[in-house]
Amino acid sequence: MDTISAFITLLFVMDPLGNVPIFLSVLKDVDAKRRQWVLARELLIALMVLLIFLWFGGVLLDLLGLKQESISIAGAIILFLIAIRMIFPSPYGLLGETPEGEPFIVPLAIPMVAGPSALAISVLLVSSDPDRMFDWTLALVGAWAASAVLLMSAPLLLKALGNRGLIAVERLMGMILVIISVQMFFDGVGKFLHLDIATPL
Numbered sequence: 212m213d214t215i216s217a218f219i220t221l222l223f224v225m226d227p228l229g230n231v232p233i234f235l236s237v238l239k240d241v242d243a244k245r246r247q248w249v250l251a252r253e254l255l256i257a258l259m260v261l262l263i264f265l266w267f268g269g270v271l272l273d274l275l276g277l278k279q280e281s282i283s284i285a286g287a288i289i290l291f292l293i294a295i296r297m298i299f300p301s302p303y304g305l306l307g308e309t310p311e312g313e314p315f316i317v318p319l320a321i322p323m324v325a326g327p328s329a330l331a332i333s334v335l336l337v338s339s340d341p342d343r344m345f346d347w348t349l350a351l352v353g354a355w356a357a358s359a360v361l362l363m364s365a366p367l368l369l370k371a372l373g374n375r376g377l378i379a380v381e382r383l384m385g386m387i388l389v390i391i392s393v394q395m396f397f398d399g400v401g402k403f404l405h406l407d408i409a410t411p412l
Contacts, residue, residue, distance in 0.1 A: 214346040217336055221354035223388055224290065224328045227361035229297055229381035232374070233323060234365050241313050247363065249313060254359045256316055257324035258352070261333055264325075265351055268334030269341065282338065283399030286331030290392035293328055297385030300378075324358060335395075 212220070238246050264271075272282065336347045361368065369377065 212336065212339070214343075214350050217332075217347060217350035218353050220332060220391060221329060221351055222357055223384055223391065224293075224326065224332060225324055225354060225358045226293075226297065226381070226384060227358035228368070228377060229384060230323050230358075230362060231365045231368050231377055234319060234362055235369060237314050237319060245313070250319070250363060250365075253314060253316070253319040254324065254355070254362065256320040258355050260321060260325040261329060261351055261355060262348070264330045265333040265337060265347060266344070268330070269337050272334065272338060278403075280399045280403040282331055282335050283395055283402070286328055286335055287392045287394075287396035287399060289331060290328040290388055290395065293326070294385045294388035294392055297388065298382050300381075324355070324362075 234250070238249065241249055272278075333347070333351060336350070337344065340347075372380065
């Protein structure tokens with residue numbers, strides 16, 4: 212995977228357009244003067260979590276004795292489930308009900324921006340090619356920055372696209388994520404089977 216493909220995949224997984232209605236819903240009870248500050252804080256927390264997984268996820272895999280193929284297959288399954296919920300939305304959003312009051316870390320930073328699929332893909336990128344840390348960091352920060360711009364302008368996006376427009380875009384992104392998740396699954400299974408066949412008994 213090249214840097215552009217990694218950027219696009221991470222951006223789709225973060226799903227900023229699909230998160231706009233959720234962010235607006237969670238922040239509606241927050242004082243108007245604090246909304247942008249709270250949103251910026253949550254986005255920065257999400258970036259820190261994503262970078263930690265990108266830089267140190269490989270160490271965690273080694274400690275747990277996990278293989279790259281396991282991350283690829285697990286990430287594909289999670290990504291597929293999220294994509295299905297984007298295409299066939301639940302009344303409670305992508306990841307269930309959200310707590311009331313001013314959000315802190317949950318649910319905006321985690322799991323809406325730094326979700327399980329984004330974390331799994333970050334670890335997968337590094338484990339697939341550890342020598343390209345600069346490229347992966349650039350792709351991750353770029354995807355986060357694009358998501359941050361879209362989410363910070365959530366009220367304007369809602370006015371421009373309307374609810375139906377946002378729903379249409381989210382379902383289109385869900386279809387693309389289904390294709391990406393299936394490819395990730397086949398790649399993981401293919402590598403696992405090749406490794407299993409190549410390993411002598």
